[in-house]
Amino acid sequence: MTKYREILRLHSLGFSQQNIAYSCSVSKKTVNRVIQKANEIAISWPLDDNQTDEVLAGILFPAKGRRSDTANRGLPDLNHIRKELLRNGVSKKLLWTEYMEDCRLNGEEALMYSQFCYHIQQDEQKRRATMHINRKPGEQVEVDWAGDPAYITDPDTGEIIKAYIFVGVMTYSQYTYAEAFINEKQQAWITAHVHMYEYFDGVAKIVVPDNCKTAVVHSGDWYDQRVNSVYHEMSAHYGAAIIPARVRKPKDKPNAEGNVSHVSTWITAALRNEQFFSLAELNAAIREKLKKFNANLFQKKEGSRLSLFLEEEKPLLAPLPATRYELADWKQATVQFNYHISIDGMLYSVPYEYIKRKVDVRVTDKSIEIFYNHTRIASHPRLYGRKGLVDIEYSSRKNNRLRRLIRNAEFDQPEASVMDIDYTSGRKLNKSLIQRLATCEYITEHRNLFITGATGSGKSYMACALGMCVFRNIRTAIPETSGHETGSIRTLCRLN
Template identity: 75%
Template sequence: MTDYREILRLKSLGFSERNIALTCPCSRNTVSKVLKRAEELSISWPLSNELTNAALEGKLYPKDGKSLHSKKMPDLTSIRKELLKNGVSKKLLWTEYMEECRLTGADPLMYTQFCHYIQQDEQKRRATMHIARKPGEQVEVDWAGDPAHITDPDTGEIVEAYLFVGVMSYSQYAYVEAFINEKQQAWITAHVHMYEYFGGVAKILVPDNCKTAVVHAGGWYNQQVNAVYHEMAEHYGTAIIPARVRKPKDKPNAENSVGNISTWITAALRNEQFFSLAELNHAIKEKLKAFNARLFQKKEGSRLSLFRDEELPLLAPLPATPYELAEWKQATVQFNYHISLHGMLYSIPYEYIKRKVDVRITDKTLEVFYNHNRIASHRRLYGRQGQYSTIVEHMPEDHQKYLEWNGDRFRKWAERIGINIYQVVDAILTSKRVEQQAYKSCMGLLKLADKYSVERLETACQKALSYT
């Protein structure tokens, strides 16, 4: 609002209209019109304190009978929804509004006023609220927008390296690490290293809506946390609350830190050349140390001092072992009650033949789940493909009995029947290159005792031995 009181005061002191316009500030024409109007109404300085600028404006320029409030106001709620549709503009909506006013006989707003009220409504809805965070409560994570660069020592090719950023919401204490890609392994590894750097775990983890964190199975409004990411959060005892889609203010500290890191780390290293990811991360570590130790401009201390003194004591302790990245796959149990993964075969209880099971694979172990219940666990196999890891308890009973058969058992069985039978069975077992090839022959021979009697079998074996 124009400062009418100041214009009249400066005029009473003998200032020119040009100087008054520079001091207030306003245009010279405005000063001229105000002074002329005040002279017509015999209004001069000094003025009473009750005569404010608003009251003075009412005296100088009284509103006519056709007040703005008598005009038909547009439905701002409906307009806001319509503007979200493709092709709908303010000009189109104003034309429709004018037609509506013509049909109802209402006094319409002009286009500039129409747009002014829409803009005011938008500004009200863009109001933000500062939420005070408690120490050790929340950490925000994201990928930085500007990548760093690595030079391939063999080809000279420039390779982009993506920066992971983790920020404690209360102290703004940051962690930064470079990775060759933004895939799940890099995402999980970054979190493991971040918690080790912080020396503890915050209660809440706020990630962006990247695919490695959130699965949009039913659209943007039906989000599910990625299975591996959720498992990692359970390991560290933290809760994941993803930021809303296209709502950067849900993680303002990460967004602000991304900009600062782009300046103080990425841009600060722009003139240096790195030939490996390890070299780049070593340089980032040095810059990050200085970044966290830098003093705040508008409050006391630094990110490091605030984190060390107020946040670190409140963080939950790290688990005994760091999280081991797991790969999840789905497999079908074959008729031989095994599943095949990476060329190796692992046994499953035979009751689950032809069932689909979920498999969790780490570097050392392989776990099998059915309906979220673990039904098998194996040490992971490496080396020649086609190896079997079979647990006897997973086999049907008749298959388990088959495993009990071996050469010694056949010999003991034959020895109980007769000495000649024992010598024949032993000769059959040693005649084959692989002992198992003789099992059927031995079984067939010993079964003859049930059919023809032990005495006849013993006599037959004695006669057979006489020929050999």
């Protein structure tokens, strides 16, 4: 079925009809008809969750019938025709006459000459030579896994472990990102994209991945490709469209293919004589080589990948969202008679109307979302601890622990909140940066935070507000908070 919702979503983001057609595996004419019809009856994004593709099909095209013009017609053997046309004296007219005779003997309805030639033309276009395509700055990024792996040595056993290198390339400037992972599974694939966007400090509108299972659900047909649900969810979070490369068509992502070779030479091979005992050590060395690689001058034009990216491409990238994408795992559960479901041994309540119904559960490190027929019916914070813990009991324990930590921290301003910070123009505060700091990601990444400014500018209030965020995100920010760590947070919030 046509992806009506996806077409309207991408149109609202300002994508061209051609790019929407590529992303949704439909013709540009179909995209144009859907957008025109939606404008006529005043349908626009965002849509309600109950407005599925099937519902939209009935609204946009209520009298749409199925085309059956060529359903009972015999199609020509294009491989045979292509070979016959290479012979002297053989023309399309002659082959069409022979084709009509074959259809008459087989009792099939033949195509008219114009349609016969159309099918031959479409077959020829698939085999035409390609030409260089000029890309717009900030429009597209191509991603792939490098063919040659790096290696890590296990410090305990001495075992040599492969590390697979992810490569992302901005198609206009050739600015490259690379990072090593232990495997090429879904979590590594999504994490690599999140880190890539943060390295670029922006988002390109289009992502062109390889035809791998972590990106595309394989169906054997280019026009029926479906983007992996987790990958699509990640692209929607960053406001990007995914246009996968076709199977065995490396020219669909030539920049990634070319830079994979460069990364294998100037990074992987350059590190071949060094020994690494952890993934962090390997990625630190890759990052140093990557800086030099991007700073190298082009051979046939002025500048470098880095200079071209900073001057012409980075200003046109879409800004990063306030929070990074959190990888989710989808599970299915049955609501029991106690109106709870069990996820990893923890119990989560569901409205009693759904007892004995199967529900879909979206699981992240921080939250549990429960859906029935694509409608969210409940949401809970993720529980950790002994098995069988119920959400109400967990919330009570968490609130008691939060009050105890705040009391022991002895904040000067315990009522401070990030939500109450004044962002008036005179203070020159970066709201998106403060919101990202409020997620406490800098702690999990082992980074320090220093707040500087003139006396009376509100440093103490901001420090206390960010300290409160640490306690409220205590499970993900500091898994096991000791008295020493609480004292460190107290000391930080008292600094001027």
